[in-house]
Amino acid sequence: ASLFQPPLLCCVQVTQVRTLVILFLVVLLAHLHVLESWRHPATSAAPTAAVQEEEVNNNMALRGIQKFVVGQKVMEGGGVPVYRTIGTSRMKNLDPFLMLDEFKSPSKDAEMGFPDHPHRGFETCTIMLKGRVEHGDHVGNKGVIGPGGVQWMTAGRGIVHSEFPKSKGDEMLWGFQLWINLPAKDKMCRPRYQDYQADSIPVAEVSGSPGCSVRVLSGEYGGVKGPIKLINPGLLFDVRLDSKGSSFEYSFPEDWNAFAYVYEQEGVGELAGETPKVRHSHIFDNAGPLLKAKADMKLRFLLFAGKPINEPIVQYGPFVMNTEEEIDQAFMDFRGGKLQDPDVEVLN
Numbered sequence: 001a002s003l004f005q006p007p008l009l010c011c012v013q014v015t016q017v018r019t020l021v022i023l024f025l026v027v028l029l030a031h032l033h034v035l036e037s038w039r040h041p042a043t044s045a046a047p048t049a050a051v052q053e054e055e056v057n058n059n060m061a062l063r064g065i066q067k068f069v070v071g072q073k074v075m076e077g078g079g080v081p082v083y084r085t086i087g088t089s090r091m092k093n094l095d096p097f098l099m100l101d102e103f104k105s106p107s108k109d110a111e112m113g114f115p116d117h118p119h120r121g122f123e124t125c126t127i128m129l130k131g132r133v134e135h136g137d138h139v140g141n142k143g144v145i146g147p148g149g150v151q152w153m154t155a156g157r158g159i160v161h162s163e164f165p166k167s168k169g170d171e172m173l174w175g176f177q178l179w180i181n182l183p184a185k186d187k188m189c190r191p192r193y194q195d196y197q198a199d200s201i202p203v204a205e206v207s208g209s210p211g212c213s214v215r216v217l218s219g220e221y222g223g224v225k226g227p228i229k230l231i232n233p234g235l236l237f238d239v240r241l242d243s244k245g246s247s248f249e250y251s252f253p254e255d256w257n258a259f260a261y262v263y264e265q266e267g268v269g270e271l272a273g274e275t276p277k278v279r280h281s282h283i284f285d286n287a288g289p290l291l292k293a294k295a296d297m298k299l300r301f302l303l304f305a306g307k308p309i310n311e312p313i314v315q316y317g318p319f320v321m322n323t324e325e326e327i328d329q330a331f332m333d334f335r336g337g338k339l340q341d342p343d344v345e346v347l348n
Contacts, residue, residue: 060251061288063258065274067091069281071102077163078112081105085261085281087179094257095308096232098122098179098320100281102263107131107173113164118339119155120330121187121320123180125228125236126151127217127302129263131173132166138340141193145175148198150217152228156182156189158330158339176261176302183309184322186231192345196227201238211243211295219305221250229347234306241269241295250303251289258284258291258305267296276301 069091071083080103085091087099103110116138126133127150135151136142138160145151153159165173182189196217204224206212214221218228219235228236234256239248244267252258260271265278271293272284282301284291293299312322319330333339 060290061254063272063284063286063288063291065272066283066285068277069283070277071279071281076101077114077117080110080112080114082177083279086259091281091283093181093313094259094283095310095313096181096234096306097257097259097304098181098313098315099177100179100261100304101177102261102279103176104172104174106170107165107167108169110165110173111168114162116160116162117318118158118160118330118334119153119318120158120333120339121326122155122182123231124151124153124155125178125180126153126163126175127178127238128175131171131175133163133173133175134166135161135163137161137344139342139344141344141346143193143195145195146197148201148215150196150201150228152194152218154182154189154192154194154231156187156191158333158341159191159344160334160340176263178304179320180232180234180306181309181313181320182231184311187321187326189231190343190345191341192347194228194347200227202226206246206248209247211241211246212248213240213242214238214248215240219252230306232306232309235303237303239293239301239303241293241299244295244297247292247294249290249292251291252305253307254286254289256305256307257286258303260284260301260303262299262301264298264300266298269296269299270294271299271301 069085071085072088074082074084076082082101082103084101086094086097126145128145128147130147132144132146134144144166167173201215201217202224204214204216204222215238216224216226217236218226218230260282262276262278269276271282272291314321314324314327316327319327321327
């Protein structure tokens with residue numbers, strides 16, 4: 001062999017050493033890759049907006065039910081039977097809400113209606129499910145609210161109006177009237193009507209929950225905005241879960257007071273973690289911003305929520321003010337004709 005050519009044994013040893021070094025490097029790189037994957041796990045696609053929203057909702061505190069308020073039957077106006085939950089000894093008010101009545105009877109049993117009567121210092125909302133109601137005021141404004149329609153009336157400094165069923169005989173008259181307080185700074189504002197028929201009330205369909213729809217009267221749900229303009233921040237939804245397993249979720253400010261009135265139910269269902277009760281107001285607590293509901297077969301309810309005004313409430317019949325002196329002034333203005341100012345705004 002040449003002096004410059006290594007022996008065969010030496011070549012074999014060098015080859016083995018190279019192989020061992022390569023294997024060591026391969027194992028080392030594999031361990032480093034595993035370590036890096038553990039420190040920075042790979043992600044596939046970014047989560048969708050729906051997934052992100054679901055994750056946020058799952059981390060939100062839930063509203064529960066503080067109490068159930070069963071209604072009591074009272075006679076109002078010319079002798080119309082109504083079913084009242086808010087505005088009774090069981091629940092005097094829920095700031096900013098003052099009263100909720102359900103009227104449900106054949107039209108002939110309510111034909112005496114509600115003759116001329118005054119209001120000052122608050123707002124009323126009339127919601128119709130079936131039948132028609134005609135209203136008129138001291139200025140001469142008139143209108144008819146049909147099935148699915150709604151009227152929001154801001155009495156403000158004062159209005160005198162009447163309400164009578166337009167439907168007749170055995171035709172069902174079914175609807176609700178809600179009273180909402182006004183802050184002191186707005187109690188003497190210009191009176192205003194907001195009248196909307198059913199075809200003007202937008203409906204939000206809930207993606208991922210077949211059978212769930214929300215009629216948005218005021219506020220916003222799923223990008224759909226209701227037409228009614230509120231003075232005090234709040235919302236008003238007509239929530240309809242019409243098939244087994246359909247569900248509803250909505251979050252709103254934790255400090256807002258809220259309640260739901262269940263007007264139709266089949267099966268059991270769930271509302272704010274409890275079994276709902278038909279013809280009851282469900283008063284929610286303020287434990288969290290998220291409200292949940294689901295249907296066993298069918299569950300329909302009106303959802304009301306509003307920012308508390310946190311001011312004294314002095315109510316005497318159709319007048320809602322902050323002091324006894326203001327109530328006395330309202331009566332004097334009514335008797336003297338000052339309350340019946342002709343300047344009334346009408347929005348349709």
